[in-house]
Amino acid sequence: MTSIKLFVVLLIFFPNYSSATDTITPSQPLLDDNQTLISAGEVFQLGFFQQPNSENRFVGLWYKKAPQGMILWVANRDKPLKDESGRLAVTQTGNIVILNNQSTTPIWSSNSSATKPSLQLLSTGNLVLKDGGSGKLVWESFDHPCDTLISGMKLGWNLETRQNWFLSSWNSPDDPSTGNYTYEVDPRGLPQLLQRKGTEVEYRSGPWDGVRFGGDPPMSPNAIYKPIFVFNTSHVYYTYEINEASTLTTFRLNPSGIIEQFRWINERQEWLSVYTLQKDRCDSFGHCGPNGVCNVNLDLICHCPTGYVPKAPRDWEKFDWGSGCVPKTKLNCSSDMGFKKFPHFKLPYGLKFLVQRTVVGIEDCKDICSRNCSCMAYALSGVSGCMLWFDEDLLDMTEYNNVGGQDLYIKMAASELAPEKDGKRTGIIISVSVISVLLLLIIIGGYIIWKRMTNSHKSQGERMLPNIDHEEQHSDVLTEDVELPLFDLETIMSATDNLSPTNKIGEGGFGPVYKAVLPTGEEVAVKRLSKDSGQGVMEFKNEVILIAKLQHRNLVRLLGCCIHREERMLIYEYLPNKSLNLYLFDQTKGTALNWQMRFDIIVGIARGLLYLHRDSRLRIIHRDLKASNILLDNEMNPKISDFGLARIFGGDQNEVNTKRVVGTYGYMSPEYAIDGIFSVKSDVFSFGVMVLEILGGKKNRGFNHPDHDLNLLGHAWKLWNEHRPLELVDVLVKDVNVSEAVRCIQVGLLCVQKRPEERPLMSAVLFMLDSENPSLPQPKQPGFYVERVSSEVDSSSSWNQPYTSTDITVTRLQGRFLQETPLMVVEGFCASSEVKP
Template identity: 50%
Template sequence: MQALTSFFMCLFFLFSLLRISAATALVTITPSGYLRDGETLVSVGGSYELGFFSPGKSKSRYLGIWYTFSTDAVVWVANRGTPLGDSSGLLKLTEQGVLVLLNSSNSIVWSSNSSRIAGNPISQLLDSGNLVVQDGKETNPDNFLWQSFDYPCDTFLPEMKLGWDLVTGFERSVSSWNSTEDPAPGEFLARMDQHGLPQFFVMKGAKIQARGGSWNGLFFTGYGYGVREPNPISGSEYLTEYGYGVREPNPISGSEFVMNKDEVYYDYRLENMSTFSRYVLNTSGVIERFTWLYQTHSWELALFLTGPCESYALCGPFSSCTINSNSAICACLKGFVPKSLKDWNSGYWSDGCVRRTPLACSDGDGFVKYSGIKLPDTSSSWFDKSMSLSECRGLCWGNCSCTACANLDIRDGGSGCVLWFGNLTDIREFTLGGGQDLYIRIAASELDHVKKKSNFNKRQLLAILLSSAVFLMGLLIVGIILYIRKKKLRCEGHRRKDCRDEYLREDGEEMELPLFDLTTIAKATDNFSSCNKLGEGGFGPVYKGTLLGGKEIAVKRLSKNSGQGMREFKTEVILIARLQHRNLVKLLGCCIQKDEKILIYEFMPSKSLDFYIFDQEGQKLLDWPKCFHIIGGVARGLLYLHQDSRLRIIHRDLKPSNILLDDNMNPKISDFGLAKTFGGDQSQANTNIVVGTYGYMSPEYVVDGIFSMKSDVFSFGVILIEMLSRKKNRGFRHPNHDHNLLGHAWILWIQDKPLELIDKTFCDSCNMSEVVRCLHVGLLCVQRVPEDRPSMSSVVLMLSSCDVLPPPKQPGFYTERSIHESPTRTLPCSENTFSTMMIEAR
């Protein structure tokens, strides 16, 4: 077989030499020479030639490159959209190193370009099929004055790059011919999309036609790696490496995907120089791979990327496409159901699927592993090259908006991290191999359902259902008896009013709350001793208590003249009882005996955040890693309130004293007495009574009484800037101006001196780029116009990624105060110790 191959190769090269000698052929073009119609420029090895041709039955003349042994295989065209009307075309090289194509009237029909002037320019055709202009004998591709590989047509050759130069913004893409007789750019374009994690697209105009997926270190995930499966359409074999139609082993030995700060591109190499293979984007938008067969002296169609699963997002979000003759093409992912069952059953899948069970944020969610997957569309994904898979899953699990994760690179056991947020679109399953692992986030109940094995027959299943029904009925009867007995005993020990008050109502629905006896609370706090007092807010004091078993608690006792009535009390109890998140304080119970309104929380031994920001002793305990950890925790807690809880919740009084810290310095947002809930479609509301704390309230809230999620974003930004500077926004004074802390931060930012704001105690422990990024995020959060401020989901991503951030605009309240104001003057209310229900907020 080896001898036969060598024989054909010898015949091929002999044929090439005879062809070159029989025609007028050039090796180079210099300023003193030219190339006429009828002449050709041949590569050194004799594989390619450049000349004039007419495609098909067309009479128009074009300048193009083809194989010397196959003149009908044109791989590049210079004047694609400006054909010559006759055979008088002339190609010349100017003294400046520019190729120009002239017509019969010496008008320029096409020309190359060059940013440099050469001293001794020459043009030649390389044995890779690349037409280049170089200075003298320069052979480094990076120093070419111009090359045709930078301007592909419909053919993607070995060593050609497909992608972007990120420094100059230059893109290399492949476009189809308009028709088989018209090489003008058609309606299909194969390109590398650089949004999110870069991936390969075939576009039809502005619409995505097909998606090759992202690069995983070995291949594009949409093209697998070459496992044979039966073709359900034709019955013949194909390779899932590419979809339908692979007919022989892949001659490509080396593929390279480069992604750095300067460029992102893909190229490939062949096994040996005697093999010829090319990719072509045909006029129908299908990518084909042709391989030259010496035995038959013809091109063999080795691959064509087509089939139903190649259509972008055919099955809609949260579903997968699978070529399997035993089942439907589209199927919902585990834990998801069709959005419209009627449309789904009729074969209209584009609406996709929705979750059967909503996510419960990090507590109670899990991951289901899919293997052999074409990863979802990564246009809006986030990625990191250094993370491990366990770190990646942990990061996704800790972000309530994250829906899936995977390794960025599957080589050597896997490395890197890709996170998806929102819908998962254009997933494909390779049934016999290919693709890679994907971890999709689902609710815990769905995870348990997935893990169960459906190996019961109907008789066993019926027996289990009947026995379970009997068991549950017995439990229900026992529970009702115990409930009635317990309620009767309680009512006998309290007044009728106390018995009624054991239930709070929300929208007419009774909610039983965990109740503590007043005697128990009084004993735990030593009868509300001042020695156990932790602090006092706008609605009353907070005490430390110890229950009989030794459990420490925090007791918030609402004062009778606090202004917080039963409505505010209900709000705080109902909200905190229903909210479950690691960065929200946990409510243990309440007490509403007699005239008391008392809330019992988990005890936070590390006090509140204001102690570590503004107290000189506390500042020594807060280094930068702990500070950054707290910033991220508060951001995730707010994201849960705004987006992932059952109702959108606006805190309205976010400040350092309302952020408590546990033993591990994990932050927990507290004090929901002023919080407001929004419906799913509601984005803002008005109030006639402005509540909150001066220095943390947004401008639109203070002036017009309008509050929204962006009000909390503003408060978060203020806290972030206070943490970095360790100074209070309200009461801040500077010798050179009368701005508040936000104004001072803005002045330093626009003067490009952000580090002057950072407290010097951070210098020994901080990552300066990380600190400046946090300041940047803080200034984005406190912008005057609410629409300019980012959402908390964007804030979480900004803090955890290295993407370029938009420039901030002027912050709210950027006006100098009167020089007659004094921070020591008597104020009608305190600066930052409690909240108020009056029109004048602090």
């Protein structure tokens, strides 16, 4: 109390000091009258702030040149000032305190002590308390993170001091008090990243194997920052370093429990959300129950591993997997047992497991588990050694497709392993036979392709012939050649400054996209077919054929193409406002779309679809409608893009069954995703999903709500049944036309009906949208409304090929968290050759 009284006396005699300093001392407090601390280099600023719609005041940290909406750290987040005046000071004994003018009792303190103390804001953004006697740091803000990780901060543990650095969300966008979500490193065994809601685990990344987390891409440097993961006997933590000092980028755990990466765009003076952590259904902790295995690439994502069966078969038949699996043959110590190898697994989560760091051989690890009756599984890692799971169910296992994960060996009765030998022998015979046939087909196919190329090659470029999927061709599909302006390679290289990275504005599954300026001064977008693309010449030809013959104000305009040896490029009109998803799902841009814009975009997309389905010279099914494939011109008019997966329908065709399912989960209709049947009603379903996304500002895949586990379709249906449809509309939209909004929601729900025949045609949709008082039918339960899908970045695809990159490419902090993401995408290209649930 004596030190506090002394501090008050000092305030009387030293009420002010220069606001340009980076340090305060017992004789120089920081007053709440626009005084701030500014770090060396003037990167960071600390002072008092107040959130909109709140009377509470806090001491916080922000970037000096980018203060808008990005508070990096809050001292008194759970103990706000209730009036407009306060002080941040250091007592003579080295305690950092925040007081108001009416009391000498601190509302917040650091509980630290030092001699000759001083509080300094470093150039790194770290607020530190120095002991003037020893020169040591006795307290630092980096040891007390809030919801934001900046360069130099740590996420993890000091294993010697048990210091835990973790993120905790704000309670709401206007309330920095501690929220429901935390994001931390679990240091036990192989470290992994955990997200909790309260005390319950909601998500885990999968273990660190020295290169990656779980099944995610290897963690590697990118153009903006260098990710670093330290794992040794004293520390386990993640941090990152900025490549250029002028770059401002942060990672934030938002109040909804979602990790986002933000980057400051100085030219536009705004924060841009460049990456949002997207989760799939297998990322929901324990989704398949004890001993169950999750695989997003399967139609039914949950299954029991070899030697196990569903614990409650009837529940599993109803897609309720929570009961998990049990051993087919009960284990006991007296019976013969062995181990089954499961490659590419996210190792199970467990509270009872042992790490033998001195064991480095797989046989030694197996021997330890074999001799212990309670040991249920083992795995060997070059990072941690031998890991053993005891006396518990194996929880939250995920099976990856040939990339990532580790080998897990699960104990089971010898009788469950016996058939494996015969199965292996049969599998080898079948594999050899199949490979032989495939090699023969490849040789024959290569010869045919070579002959065709030899006969069709022309000096000025090739004439584009339709080459829609051979298995899906019909006699009345377009067969005439398509003439399209050809650009020579020299012109394109000059217009893009030799495909300079500075002109690159996006990348999809087709390949990179560049902004180019033609000799005429016209700005265009150049889409280059990548050699590693999940799409290829077939999709290239498909897009040329279709777009060249389609002319509508709501379709993207193809200006020409460039063909030179192996190079394939498409030249489009340049659309400065990029894709719709940037405005819908980026909170920093969401306010740019008012109600009238959203309604006009919905109507524009509907008109473009009606043209494709009925009014064009061809009858086109797009098959990959989604927000990232809707581009916006300078007047925010929508234009449907990316026709690489589109199909031409014959005049007498109503539906087609395909073996090659392509598209994006979250937008695909039930009959198409499950049975491969598509029609114009497939596009109608995708349109309905987009309508609800445009209204709500949320993705169907990845939608989260605190009251239920429904996706966006299910949420809209729930609100409709409860006569609360307007609650679906994005809170950022302040000028809602109530009648139009309700009409759009009803139309959206009608478009996502489970049965195709219950969905309206686009002509009826447009009539409903354009009519003031239409008599609309009541919607029924949507298709795919019960499953909870956490979207991703969209994945367009086919079943036939391995997964490649999607609309954007990222490296991730939690595996999916830390990798650079292109800031803009000119077209939401379909990118993958595999449907990604």
